[in-house]
Amino acid sequence: MAYIPRQVSLLEFAVTRLRGKSMTDWIKLVFTLAGVAIITWSSVQNLEYRMTKLESGFEEHLDKHDAQYDQIQKTMTQIQIELSRQAR
Secondary structure: OOOOOOOOOHHHHHHHHHHOOOHHHHHHHHHHHHHHHHHHHHHHHHHHHHHHHHHHHHHHHHHHHHHHHHHHHHHHHHHHHHHHHHHO
């Protein structure tokens, strides 16, 4: 009869591999995971800060455009009034 290897789940495989690690390997793993967590947190904070700055800058930009639009609208109205007076 041929040997049929037993199917091992991924979780079971990971657990057996981790149980076989020494203390120095665990410490290396913990420091690596902590470093990745710190770098990820820092990147997210930096991205959040940049997005906040971008949003506030965009709001100021839109406010300036609204003010320019209002000024142009007033000027166009005055020109139309002046043209209608001259047409009479």
